[in-house]
Amino acid sequence: MTRPLRVIESAAGAELASPLPLQDQLRELVAPILIDDRRVFVTADDPVGGGPACAVAGCPRSRKGHQTLCAVHRDRWLAAGKPDLDRWDDPGPCPGPESVLLGRLPVPLRWEIAYGIVQARHRPSPPSLRVISLQNAINGLADTGIGSLLEPDEDRWPSPGRPSHGRMPKPVGILKVGFFTFTIDELDRLRGQFGHEHEYARDVWRLRRLGVTGVPRGWRLDFREIEQGWLRAAVKQFLRWRHDTGHSPSGMHRDLTVVTLLSGALTECVGAAARPEQFDRAVINRFLTVLTERGHAPNARRQRLASVRRFLEIARQHDWIAGVPAGAALYSEDFPKETKLSPRALPASVMAQLESAQNLAKLTDPRWRLLFPLLMETGLRINDALHLPQDCVIHDQQNAPYLRYLNRKMKREALVPISPEMAAAINEQAARVRTQYSAKAVLFPRQTMNPDGSHPASMSAHRAALNTWIQQCRIVNETGAPMRITPHQFRHTLGTRLNVRGIASAASLGARVQRCGSVDLGFRPGGASRPTFYLTRLVSCVDARRPIGWMHRVQR
Numbered sequence: 414m415t416r417p418l419r420v421i422e423s424a425a426g427a428e429l430a431s432p433l434p435l436q437d438q439l440r441e442l443v444a445p446i447l448i449d450d451r452r453v454f455v456t457a458d459d460p461v462g463g464g465p466a467c468a469v470a471g472c473p474r475s476r477k478g479h480q481t482l483c484a485v486h487r488d489r490w491l492a493a494g495k496p497d498l499d500r501w502d503d504p505g506p507c508p509g510p511e512s513v514l515l516g517r518l519p520v521p522l523r524w525e526i527a528y529g530i531v532q533a534r535h536r537p538s539p540p541s542l543r544v545i546s547l548q549n550a551i552n553g554l555a556d557t558g559i560g561s562l563l564e565p566d567e568d569r570w571p572s573p574g575r576p577s578h579g580r581m582p583k584p585v586g587i588l589k590v591g592f593f594t595f596t597i598d599e600l601d602r603l604r605g606q607f608g609h610e611h612e613y614a615r616d617v618w619r620l621r622r623l624g625v626t627g628v629p630r631g632w633r634l635d636f637r638e639i640e641q642g643w644l645r646a647a648v649k650q651f652l653r654w655r656h657d658t659g660h661s662p663s664g665m666h667r668d669l670t671v672v673t674l675l676s677g678a679l680t681e682c683v684g685a686a687a688r689p690e691q692f693d694r695a696v697i698n699r700f701l702t703v704l705t706e707r708g709h710a711p712n713a714r715r716q717r718l719a720s721v722r723r724f725l726e727i728a729r730q731h732d733w734i735a736g737v738p739a740g741a742a743l744y745s746e747d748f749p750k751e752t753k754l755s756p757r758a759l760p761a762s763v764m765a766q767l768e769s770a771q772n773l774a775k776l777t778d779p780r781w782r783l784l785f786p787l788l789m790e791t792g793l794r795i796n797d798a799l800h801l802p803q804d805c806v807i808h809d810q811q812n813a814p815y816l817r818y819l820n821r822k823m824k825r826e827a828l829v830p831i832s833p834e835m836a837a838a839i840n841e842q843a844a845r846v847r848t849q850y851s852a853k854a855v856l857f858p859r860q861t862m863n864p865d866g867s868h869p870a871s872m873s874a875h876r877a878a879l880n881t882w883i884q885q886c887r888i889v890n891e892t893g894a895p896m897r898i899t900p901h902q903f904r905h906t907l908g909t910r911l912n913v914r915g916i917a918s919a920a921s922l923g924a925r926v927q928r929c930g931s932v933d934l935g936f937r938p939g940g941a942s943r944p945t946f947y948l949t950r951l952v953s954c955v956d957a958r959r960p961i962g963w964m965h966r967v968q969r
C-alpha cells in the first residue's frame with residue numbers, strides 16, 4: 414500500500430491551491446492521457462519522451478539512438494535492403510505514437526509521473542528526456558519502492574538498488590535536477606506549496622526554486638548545521654537579502670559555509686544553546702583560529718572573513734541579531750595581509766605548442782577543435798563559452814566579425830572581436846549542431862540526454878578532453894616538464910598578451926578599472942534592427958603583471 418501524500422503547511426503568499434486533495438486533482442488531470450490507467454502516449458514533439466523526429470514524413474515517433482529513423486521504420490528500411498532514404502516509399506502503415514509504461518508504479522506515483530510528462534508540454538524550458546531514458550528512469554523509480562515523489566527528502570533520495578556502470582550506487586543520494594525535480598515542482602505548484610516565500614521558510618533551500626539558472630540551479634543551501642535557532646534565522650535573512658540584491662549563488666554558498674563555521678565556533682565556546690548575549694569577542698577569536706587551523710591561505714581567509722564581516726554588518730543594520738554585543742565584530746586588523754600572486758599566464762613557448770596546427774589537428778571532436786582555440790583567442794570564461802548560441806557571430810559596419818556572448822558572471826551581454834577564420838569556424842559548428850540537434854542547440858552541446866542540443870557540455874567533459882589533448886600533444890614547460898593546463902589560464906594569457914602590447918580593454922583590469930580612470934559605458938542591446946557597435950575604450954595597463962581578465966565593451 415502507498416502512504417498518503419505528506420502535506421506540509423502552506424506558506425503565506427503561496428499560490429492558491431484547489432480545495433480538492435492533491436490525489437483527487439491528479440487523478441482528474443491525468444485521466445485524459447492515461448491509457449488503461451497504465452500507459453501514456455508520447456510523440457517526437459514531447460520534451461519528455463520525445464526527441465528528433467523520425468525521417469519518415471508523418472511518423473509521430475522519435476529517432477532511435479543516432480539513427481534517422483524510428484525503430485519500426487528502421488526495421489522496414491533494413492528489410493527493404495537499405496534503399497536511398499530520399500526515394501524510399503515506406504510500404505507499411507504508419508506506426509502510432511510510442512507508449513511510456515507506468516504500470517509498475519504505485520498510485521499516486523503513477524499519476525505524478527504522467528502529470529510531469531503533460532506539464533512538460535506546457536512549460537517554458539522544460540526538461541528534455543528521450544523516451545528510452547524516460548522509461549529507464551521510471552523503471553528505476555519503481556525499484557526504489559517509493560509511493561510518491563513528494564515522500565523522500567531530495568537529499569536522501571533512494572537509489573534503485575541496481576548496479577550502474579558496474580557499481581552499486583549508495584542506498585541514498587541527492588536527487589539531481591531533471592525530470593523528477595521538475596515534476597516535484599509542478600506537484601508543489603498544484604498544491605499551492607510553491608514560490609520564493611515557501612522556499613525561504615524551509616531549512617534547506619533548493620536554488621532552482623529561487624529562480625537560479627545554469628549549473629547552480631541544482632545546488633541547495635542547507636542551514637541545518639547552524640544549531641542556534643536565532644543565528645540560523647538571522648543567516649537565512651541575510652542570504653535572502655543576498656539573493657534579492659543579486660549576489661551570485663557561489664557567493665551565497667560561500668557565505669553560508671563560513672557563517673556555519675562561525676556558528677561552530679559559538680557552539681565550541683558556549684554550546685549549541687548559546688544565547689545572543691553570549692556571542693562575544695572570544696567567539697570571534699575562536700573563529701579566526703578555526704580558519705587558520707583549516708589551513709586556508711591568507712587570501713582565502715580574507716575572503717571568508719569578508720563574508721562574516723558583511724553578515725554581522727547587515728544583520729546589525731536590520732536588527733536580526735539584537736542582543737549580540739557590539740564587540741562581536743571583525744576589524745580590519747583581523748584580516749591577514751593580502752598575498753600578491755605571481756602571473757598566471759602560460760609561457761609563450763607553451764602557447765606556441767598549443768596553437769600549432771599539427772596539435773590542433775589532433776582534436777577530433779569538432780566541439781573541442783573549436784572550443785580550445787576560441788578560448789585562446791577570446792579569453793572567454795569557460796562557462797560563457799559553453800553556453801554560446803548558434804547566432805553568436807555578428808559584424809560591424811566595416812564587416813569585422815565579433816563574438817556576442819552573455820557574460821554570466823557580470824550578468825550582461827558583451828562583444829569581443831574575433832578573426833574572420835574564427836568566425837567561419839564558429840558558423841561551421843553552428844550549422845553542424847543545427848543539423849545534428851535543432852535550431853535551439855548550443856555550440857558545444859553535451860552528448861547524452863540532450864535531444865534538442867540545448868544543454869551545454871559539462872565542465873568535467875571539456876576538462877577531460879583538454880587533459881587528454883595536452884597529454885597527447887606532450888605539451889611541456891620551459892624545463893621540459895609536462896604541463897597541467899586549465900581553460901582559465903587562456904584568459905590570463907590573453908590578458909597578459911594584450912598588456913605586453915600596451916593595450917587592454919577597460920574591463921581587462923577588473924577591479925583596477927577605476928585606478929585607470931576608465932569609465933564603464935555599459936552595453937546597450939540593439940533594437941529590432943541590427944545594431945552597430947564599436948569598441949569604446951582601450952586603456953594603457955597599469956599592472957602588466959596580473960591582468961584579471963578582459964572584455965571589450967561596446968556602445969551603440
Ligand SMILES: [Zn+2]
Binds near residue numbers: 467469482483484486
Ligand atoms: Zn518512424
